[in-house]
Amino acid sequence: MNKLMRLHWLWVLAFPFSASLAQEGARPALKLVVPYSAGGSTDYVARLLQKPLSEILNQPVIIENKPGAAGTIGTDFVAKATPDGNTLVFGNQGPNAIVPAARPTPYDPINDLRPLTTVAFMPLVLMTSADLGPKTLKEFLQRGRSPGTTMNYGSSGTGSLAHLTGHEFSRQGKLDMTHVPYQGGGAVTTALLRGEIQGSFATGLESAALMQSGKLRFLAVTSAKRLPTLADVPTLAEEIPGFESTLWFAVFAPKGTRDDVAERLRNAVVKAVERPEFQKYLAARHAEARTSTPQELTQLVKQDMARWGDVVRKAKIPM
Structure with a gap:
């Protein structure tokens, strides 16, 4: 067997081992949970974020719809997920502020989730x-x-x-x-x-x-x-002075997520939101792509818990 042939067979025999090493070193897919059915505004914006986020992280991003109980099933799933940076929830003030302010939920929106950043704001x-x-x-x-x-x-x-x-x-x-x-x-x-x-x-x-x-x-x-x-x-x-209502979307991680992991994920989401094509697409549909600090997002959640929780209680709206 000549030298060239020997090298060929050595490469063939070694390839499966090399491939397995590459697979072991690759990052697992990031699961972005949408706590609603496919087709609504929350799902729509999450899927708009999916491609740029995957490109920036150099990691597959999978949208997983987990609807039910006004968004609390999917949100609770992420609150209880392993805080390894591979599971996030794409939330809004429904399961993250309104419902928890109106009735008991299996998670605490402040203490069981780690806020990363807002993504978009939409007036109705x-x-x-x-x-x-x-x-x-x-x-x-x-x-x-x-x-x-x-x-x-x-x-x-x-x-x-x-x-x-x-x-x-x-x-x-x-x-x-x-x-x-x-x-x-x-x-x-x-x-x-x-x-x-x-x-x-x-x-x-x-x-x-x-x-x-x-x-x-x-x-x-x-x-x-x-x-x-x-x-x-x-x-x-x-016509009604002072009236204002805005829907927001944001990304949260499980509470125990390490600081460095949370910062890496937040930076990636911010970069995805700042892409011109993302901003232009939302602007054309009367929405604003806008990020925040984790502290600003926490404050936003608390404000909406107070505001809309008060509305639900006074009107005795069943949740």
């Missing part, structure tokens, strides 16, 4: 059917305040931010409105188009396409100021 949009609903915010308010008139508004679930925003809109705006819960945003949209409900609150991610198609009409946004992408749509605060 008051929508109605372009054919069957009121044409302007003033008309909506006038109709809702008319004696003997009852209006319905829908949301994707009892206790959701859309539900609580609608409740506060009705209370502060002195409207006679009845909440109708549905299973998911698609069912809410269908009810709007059929005239079963007169309004609903949703994000631009869920409604931009239908608004552009002319089937839905945006009456107002819940941000403090008008949005640059919807400059002709008024804020609710223009």
Whole structure:
């Protein structure tokens, strides 16, 4: 056997061992848990983050949907996961602030999760059917305040931010409105188009396409100021001073995650959010990509626990 052949066979015999070493040295996939079903705003933004985060970490990132119990099942799964940096939750103020403030949950949102950073902020949009609903915010308010008139508004679930925003809109705006819960945003949209409900609150991610198609009409946004992408749509605060409601998304790790691991993961998420294509995509859908420090995120959770927990308790909303 000549020298070249001997080298060839040595490489062939050694390759399986080399490959196994490479596999052992590779990082396992990072599991990013979304505590809701696929297709909603939370899932949508998590999947938008998935590719850049994987590229920055040089590690596979897998989205795992664990819906149920208003987002608390998936959140609890991560709170109890091994704190090795391979399992994170992509949360919002639902399971991270509103639900724990309203009823006991199997995890403490402050003590059982380690905040990394916010990812995006989205004001909600008051929508109605372009054919069957009121044409302007003033008309909506006038109709809702008319004696003997009852209006319905829908949301994707009892206790959701859309539900609580609608409740506060009705209370502060002195409207006679009845909440109708549905299973998911698609069912809410269908009810709007059929005239079963007169309004609903949703994000631009869920409604931009239908608004552009002319089937839905945006009456107002819940941000403090008008949005640059919807400059002709008024804020609710223009008619109800001080009204504001914003949905946020953030990444959390299990509480015991080491400092260096948490910092590496946070830096990667921040870099992914700062990518121009990520920012532009959300901006076009009336949302803002924005990161925070862990301390700022903790404060945000506490603020929403106080604010929305108070709303739930006073209104005796079952959660």
